[in-house]
Amino acid sequence: MRALLYEINTRVLLRSASERLGRAATLDDVEDALLDRLAAQGFDWIWLLGVWQTGAAGRRIAREIPELREAYRRALPDVTEADICGSCFAIAGYEVELEMGGEAALLRFRERLHRRGMRLMLDFVPNHTATDHPWARERPQLYRHGGPDALSREPRNYLRLDTAEGPAILAHGRDPNFPGWTDTLQLDYSNPDTIAAVTGELLRLARLCDGLRCDMAMLLLPEVFRRTWGTAALPFWPHAIGEVRREQPGFTFLAEAYWDLEWELMRQGFDYAYDKRLYDRLRAGAAEPVRAHLGAELAFQERLARFLENHDEERAASAFADRHRAAALIAYLAPGLKFFHEGQLEGRRKRLPVQLCRAPDEPKDAAIARFYEGLLRLLKAPTLREGSWRLRETGQDAIVAFDWSAPELRLIAVVNFKDAPARYSLPAHELSGNKVRLLNPDGWRIEEGGANELALDLSGWGARIVELSRRP
Numbered sequence: 001m002r003a004l005l006y007e008i009n010t011r012v013l014l015r016s017a018s019e020r021l022g023r024a025a026t027l028d029d030v031e032d033a034l035l036d037r038l039a040a041q042g043f044d045w046i047w048l049l050g051v052w053q054t055g056a057a058g059r060r061i062a063r064e065i066p067e068l069r070e071a072y073r074r075a076l077p078d079v080t081e082a083d084i085c086g087s088c089f090a091i092a093g094y095e096v097e098l099e100m101g102g103e104a105a106l107l108r109f110r111e112r113l114h115r116r117g118m119r120l121m122l123d124f125v126p127n128h129t130a131t132d133h134p135w136a137r138e139r140p141q142l143y144r145h146g147g148p149d150a151l152s153r154e155p156r157n158y159l160r161l162d163t164a165e166g167p168a169i170l171a172h173g174r175d176p177n178f179p180g181w182t183d184t185l186q187l188d189y190s191n192p193d194t195i196a197a198v199t200g201e202l203l204r205l206a207r208l209c210d211g212l213r214c215d216m217a218m219l220l221l222p223e224v225f226r227r228t229w230g231t232a233a234l235p236f237w238p239h240a241i242g243e244v245r246r247e248q249p250g251f252t253f254l255a256e257a258y259w260d261l262e263w264e265l266m267r268q269g270f271d272y273a274y275d276k277r278l279y280d281r282l283r284a285g286a287a288e289p290v291r292a293h294l295g296a297e298l299a300f301q302e303r304l305a306r307f308l309e310n311h312d313e314e315r316a317a318s319a320f321a322d323r324h325r326a327a328a329l330i331a332y333l334a335p336g337l338k339f340f341h342e343g344q345l346e347g348r349r350k351r352l353p354v355q356l357c358r359a360p361d362e363p364k365d366a367a368i369a370r371f372y373e374g375l376l377r378l379l380k381a382p383t384l385r386e387g388s389w390r391l392r393e394t395g396q397d398a399i400v401a402f403d404w405s406a407p408e409l410r411l412i413a414v415v416n417f418k419d420a421p422a423r424y425s426l427p428a429h430e431l432s433g434n435k436v437r438l439l440n441p442d443g444w445r446i447e448e449g450g451a452n453e454l455a456l457d458l459s460g461w462g463a464r465i466v467e468l469s470r471r472p
Helices: 010-023 032-040 055-063 065-077 102-115 134-136 148-153 192-206 222-229 235-245 262-267 276-284 287-294 321-333 366-379 383-384
Strands: 004-009 045-049 093-096 121-123 127-129 158-165 166-171 183-186 211-214 252-255 272-274 302-306 339-340 388-392 399-407 409-416 423-428 434-440 443-447 452-459 463-470
Touching: 004 321, 010 434, 032 102, 045 148, 065 158, 093 102, 093 192, 102 121, 121 192, 121 252, 148 158, 148 166, 166 183, 183 339, 192 235, 222 235, 222 388, 252 262, 252 302, 262 272, 276 287, 276 321, 287 399, 321 366, 321 399, 383 399, 383 409, 399 423, 409 452, 452 463
Parallel strands: 004 045, 004 339, 045 121, 121 211, 211 252, 252 272, 272 302, 302 339
Antiparallel strands: 127 183, 158 166, 388 399, 399 409, 409 463, 423 452, 434 443, 434 463
């Protein structure tokens, strides 16, 4: 079954609930109506972003960096210090924030999801911790160290810290392409003690949820770690995922993945990995690279998480503009995990930095909302949930098309992925013996089709869904 995932910024959700209730809100205050709506829309997974404890150091750093403060003002012109709660990826402890109700409230929230047929996904940030995580002072040997020369040469990448073992210079977490994240410290995956400690945390988290979205999962791969730090890491993912699956065989792992390392992470045990390649090609706006990507082996595609936005990317309504609907049809009618971000369904346009815990008020874009309502209805169809998929050969540069087939029903999605009109024809032999209906995603209007060759006249970035059902 192809699942649907919905990402929620927990801190923003609870801030809004607090304002509504006139008191501090916890996970117990998340309204049943929201969960009922998400279940009715067909979502299988709810990803609560940012439930873990952050610290004073992360909040201080988030408030000091001028570039971040400018980003806050763009997203939230009336931003206050109270709105800046620090990055939810600078984790000071894998304990549910007490202000959210703690672990007990999280487990009750998970049970509420289960009663509605949904599952809970949480964050796991294995590459680094916050600078004020207890390990930094109590177990500094778990981190990457540097010397005075490194601190002098790369002040953005190292931090001097007093620890239980005396003063130390520890590295900030980073990837090989950018300076360090100054609110974090880099864990050392060449150290077996680090492997054991992080695996222990992972096992504990897995008892609180049904799946984990693993932040920057590729940074722990031995070759990537070597490229970043000059030392090969010990293998982590096969061991750690294996340990979790021994306790919970059905547990789900989603990798945030870049640099074409999705398949390698799948080989190491991940169920799904981000499909950033499709996202980038859809952003570029050319059909041929999109078709080439969708020509990969189906076994690989079924394990890709397709998205048009998330907390790291620009809002889809802004990023894709007039090709928003065309890109959404390609991304979400392809096989794999369908990944949606809160606000996407309403057409919000302001991306919120993860350091903020209040979102701006934005009006709903009624046209985008109607589009997603129709798309979610379509995605609930058994043909798309359980049927077989294939990419169609179109013979046209601009057209991306594919079939979904089940015993009694076949759906053909045809998308014109350019800004000029195009025509695409289905031959009579494909229509013979079938009742033909056309679904126009522009308002989801239903049109009757003929039994002869079907010519689809598509506007720029336009699409049709052709439904073929066997005649009695």
